[in-house]
Structures are given as structure tokens and as C-alpha cells.
Amino acid sequence: MMVEKREDEMEASADAIPPPFSSQIPSTFPLPGGFFDADGGDKGSVGFLELLGLRDLNQSPFLFELPRPTSAVEPPPATSDPPPRLPPPAESSDTANFPATPSSISSSSTEAAVNAIKPAASSITNGDEGEQAKTNRTTKEEEKKKKGQKRQREPRFAFKTRSEVDHLEDGYRWRKYGQKAVKNSPYPRSYYRCTSAACGVKKRVERSSEDPAVVVTTYEGQHTHPSPIRARGAHQPLPPPSLVLLEPPPPPLGFGFPSSVRSKDVHLPLLGCYLPPPPLDFRPMTAPQPLMLTSDPTTAVAISGDPRHGCNRTAEVSIRDHGLLQDLIPSKIRKEEEL
């Protein structure tokens, strides 16, 4: 078990890093393209790649023009979630209902009991505990962090995927380390961490309360190693990183989206770099749905439909902090362990 001293979420983050940081280029590893196996040993979960099997992140006709739903309120881009909940789900009726998932979703054994999806926000009863016992764990994280607390400053990417299974194989091995009930959702949220030694990438998976078919996967951090799965083959161990990204800290635009993206033309590629292992493929689908905007202006949602299998995939990318990218990447593959 993670007995090693966690680096406390190596964040340290943006508030800690100086604005001008242009010294090294993050050599991100290869994009998810190609070395993903359709199978990876997933037991009952379908892999992303499996669902689609393509990977055109750099040239997909993404639509990153957030229409900007409400400009009246300007949620602080610094915070993680907007205080005011808002059910702007805007769930269309296209894929509102789908056949019940025959396959049993992993995780979830006790909760997931109630499944009443109602817009009303007053069901769910958080677990709540309240009483503490003894066992005082004083050995927690405490090394750095002496200034503003406010942790969690790294970029996060949320992917919305339409899938019956939540375990989207992305080419990495994850260890579940927690699960919590979501406030307004009957579905729990699972917390995963990359099993790699020095890789502190975390992943959060939860189902949309509105659309049980939608799985929201939020990645946090960057992997410092290539996809473990399928290793041992006979292929290139480390593809040459030749990606460009990294831009000066874009000021908080009304968009929230990295200005670099718009300024330059590296929107997609950038994403590719940013995204850890986005196993999704953005083929030129007909895009049944235009674009969805979450409550955050910093969140772009791209939806892709894949009627062929009856499952549509939605990819939502939310970018927030930039800059720590290098923080994570610079370390480059310090150590790579395989499994």
C-alpha cells in the first residue's frame, strides 16, 4: 500500500510557481494513439478504445466555441466547483433512456441502492458520519504547504463518456482508493490513483445523475510513464515526444479556456498532451449534439455519437490551471515500472 511518502499531490501549484516559467518543454509522452490495445485485460469493462478504436485527437473537428450560456455570473475560475449547484444538465431526450445495463457495473456494492433520477434536488442522504474515534493519524502530509492551503491546483480534465460501464480502459492501471456518495446523485463517485510508482495521477469516475448512461471521468495530473498495458510486446518503449504545448499562463478570460488554445492552433494537440490518456476518439462524427456547456465557463463539452453500438460517447474537457503542466512533466520519466 502506499506507504511511501506521498508527495501530497505534488501540487504546489500554481500559486507557488512563478508566472514566468518558460524554461523547459514538457516532453509529454505520446498521445494516446496507437498503443492502446483493444483489450487490456479488462474483465467486464469495455475499453474506450474498444468502443471506438480510433484516435484522432489532433485533427478532430472539435468545437471549442463555447456559446457561453450565462455570462451574468462569473464563477471564480480558481475554485473547483461553483458553490451554487445548478442543474443545468440540459439533458436532451436523445439518449435519455437506454436499455438497462445488463452488465454489472463494477464498484458499487452497497450504495447505488436508490436509483431515482429526479431533477429535484432533495433526495439522497449523504452518508455523514460525525463521530471520530481514536487513531489519530498525525503522520499525514505536511512537508510543504505552508502558505495558502488551497490545494488541488492542477489541471483537471473531465471526460464525459456515454457508456454502460464505468471502467473505461484508458491504458493505465488504476487503484481505487475511495468512494463517496455524490451530493445530488444516486450514483457514487469513485476515486482512483495510478498504480505507477511515482505517478500521482488521479482519476475520478462518476455517473451523471441525469443520464445514467453518461460517465464522467475526471483526470488529474499527468502520467510520467507510457501506458503500462500491453507492454512486453515488441514495440517502441518510449515514443519520441514531439508535442508542443505549454504557454504562458493565460489570464482568466471570459472563456476560461486556455487562450493559448485559441490564440494558437493547438487546441486539439494541446489537449492530447494535456489529457493523460484519453482513450477516446474524436472521429469526425456527425455530432448529433452540438455542444454542451457545463456550469463552468472553463468546461467544454464535446459530444460524439456512436449509434453504431448504441452508445454515444461524450468527451468533456475542462481545463483549468495550466503551468503546472511542466511541473508534472518536467520530471519526465523518472522511473518507469511496468506491471
Add this chain to the structure above:
DNA sequence: CGAATTTGACCAGCGC
């Protein structure tokens, strides 16, 4: 037997 998961406890941040 080892690795992964489960699950309650614990804790920090934020709102009131």
C-alpha cells in the same frame, strides 16, 4: 500469497 477493492474513519476547506 500478493494485489486490488471495499468501506468507515478522518481531515481540511468552506459556508453559514
Add this chain to the structure above:
DNA sequence: GCGCTGGTCAAATTCG
């Protein structure tokens, strides 16, 4: 200052 909530840890358990 208290309470709520999200997030993480870690012991126990299950799985392979």
C-alpha cells in the same frame, strides 16, 4: 464556531 462536503487513508476483505 459549528456543520457540511469533498477527498483521502488505511485496515479488513476479497479476488486472482
